[in-house]
Amino acid sequence: xxxxxxxxxxAETATxxxxxxxxxxxxxxxxVKTEYSLISxxxxxxxxxxxxxxxxxxxxxxxxxxxxxxxxxxxVGSAVQDLQPGDRxxxxxxxxxxxxxxxxxxxxxxxxAAIDMQEAAFMHLSSFPFGGLRKLQVQMGESVLIAGQGxxxxxxxxxxxxxxAVPVIAVDLKPERRKLALELGADYAFSPAExxxxxxxxxxxxxxxxxAVVEVTGVAKALRQALExxxxxxxxxxxxxxxxxxxxxxxYKYVHCRGITLIGAHTMARPSCESxxxxxxxxxxxxxxxxxxxxxxxKIKPIISAVRxxxxxNEVYHDLAHNPNPPLGVLFDWRNLE
Numbered sequence: 306x307x308x309x310x311x312x313x314x315x316a317e318t319a320t321x322x323x324x325x326x327x328x329x330x331x332x333x334x335x336x337v338k339t340e341y342s343l344i345s346x347x348x349x350x351x352x353x354x355x356x357x358x359x360x361x362x363x364x365x366x367x368x369x370x371x372x373x374x375x376x377x378x379x380x381v382g383s384a385v386q387d388l389q390p391g392d393r394x395x396x397x398x399x400x401x402x403x404x405x406x407x408x409x410x411x412x413x414x415x416x417x418a419a420i421d422m423q424e425a426a427f428m429h430l431s432s433f434p435f436g437g438l439r440k441l442q443v444q445m446g447e448s449v450l451i452a453g454q455g456x457x458x459x460x461x462x463x464x465x466x467x468x469x470a471v472p473v474i475a476v477d478l479k480p481e482r483r484k485l486a487l488e489l490g491a492d493y494a495f496s497p498a499e500x501x502x503x504x505x506x507x508x509x510x511x512x513x514x515x516x517a518v519v520e521v522t523g524v525a526k527a528l529r530q531a532l533e534x535x536x537x538x539x540x541x542x543x544x545x546x547x548x549x550x551x552x553x554x555x556x557y558k559y560v561h562c563r564g565i566t567l568i569g570a571h572t573m574a575r576p577s578c579e580s581x582x583x584x585x586x587x588x589x590x591x592x593x594x595x596x597x598x599x600x601x602x603x604k605i606k607p608i609i610s611a612v613r614x615x616x617x618x619n620e621v622y623h624d625l626a627h628n629p630n631p632p633l634g635v636l637f638d639w640r641n642l643e
Contacts, residue, residue, distance in 0.1 A: 310402035316355040319618040332384040339639040341426040342374035371401035373429035397429035424605040432590040434461035437544035437570040445469030453521035454482040466490040525552035532559035
């Protein structure tokens, strides 16, 4: 069977091409026709640009990007019991492609018919900020700051509010993203470029500093800055991938002496089988995400900036990489491609 997929044959090049996949799913596999796949700009652009500490820097090209999508089941393997043809599903750790034969454990059924398939494509990516915020174990009334309002950050901002944080502080260089964060539940939104930025954070927290920080920028300078405004005994969740270690940190002054807890929050650093407080499995977070969508508690539509044809992949990635004001949430629409 043939399908279409997006891949990077070389740095700063994205191509739509044919690929081969099995004619039928194996016993524990599912054949899915993709409707939408979501670009994870941070990870995918890092590979597109061949930055350090990425898949492409380690393994070279070609590279297959993508890992969060939605679609409909076309066929199921003989051992698959909970899915059937026609079911709407969301996929995790699967690439940008028109159809896929995926292990059943990578396929999550969407039971609520009211859930929009564009929003469903965010399921897997959204589990990242779920994990990053859970590890902070935020208590009601604690202050939380989210550094960076890209896709992960804007979702983390909403989750901080849902967790009972007061105040919720969003931080981003781009004014339009700060505005969106306020619309989606942040109590304050600051630019880290302002000379009195740390003073603004202190004022918003009664002079104490923030109790918990979700660092999503992946920029070493932003982490150093977070160590300046976090409260004594505060926690910092490292959700963004700090791939380029270009900023020296005085751990003795900012971490050791002040009792700060740094938490590695890469999405792979989570239990695979059983959730416990602060450490949930991906699949449990998937179900929470879908419940939040069903109940209208999590807003995804406002963060979708563009829905693009996969044939335009090279243009899309170049725009995300080089546009000073890139779109926020970008989906590929596969419905008209086989």
